[in-house]
Amino acid sequence: ATGVLAESERLGSIVDDLLALARHDEALTPPGAAVDLDDIVLAAAARLRRVPVEVGGVSGGQVRGRPDELSRVVTHLLDNAARHADSVVRVSVETTADRVVMAVDDDGRGIDPIDRERVFERFVRLDEARVRDEGGAGLGLAVVDTVVRAAGGTVTVAHSDLGGARFEVALPPAD
Secondary structure (H helix, E strand, C coil), X not given: CHHHHHHHHHHHHHHHHHHHHXXXXXXXXXXXXXXXXXXXXXXXXXXXXXXXXXXXXXXCCEEEECHHHHHHHHHHHHHHHHHHCCCCEEEXXXXXXXCEEEEEEECCCCCCHHHCCHHHCCCCCCHHHCCCCCCCCCCHHHHHHHHHHHCCCEEEEEXXXXXXXXXXXXXXXXX
C-alpha cells in the first residue's frame, strides 16, 4: 500500500506538471496578485528532505504571480537541489530596486556548462538522474522555466560556491 501511494503521488505530480505546461502553452494562466515569495520559500524549505535546507539568506521579497505556480517553482528547485546534493541545500531571497532574486545552491556534482540550457527543456534528464528512484520525469525544471518566464523573469544555472549547482530565479518586484 505504501508503494502504491508513493507511485500515485508521483504520477499526480507529473500530471500537475503537464497541466501547468499546457495552461502556459495555451496562455490560459490568469495574471497573479502580489505574493510574498519569502513565505513560499520558507514553507517549502520546512518540508522534510534527504538533506537539510538552510534558509538563513531568505529576506522579504514580494513578486507578482500565482501562489500555486510560485510554490511549484520553489518546490521543484528545492527538490532538485536536495536530490543532487551531498549534504546541504542553501536558499536565499534578496530584493533590489528592480528585481527579487531567489537562489538555490547545493553541494553536489553540479551541472556541466554544456547542459545548463538543456536542463530546462521538457523531458530532459541528465545521465546521472536517469534512475527513476533518483530522478523525476524531466518536467520540473521545464515548469520552473515556463512559469518564471511567464511572470517576466529569468532562471539561470551556474556553479555554486558550495561546489554544486546554483539555480537563480530573478523576478520583477510587485508594485
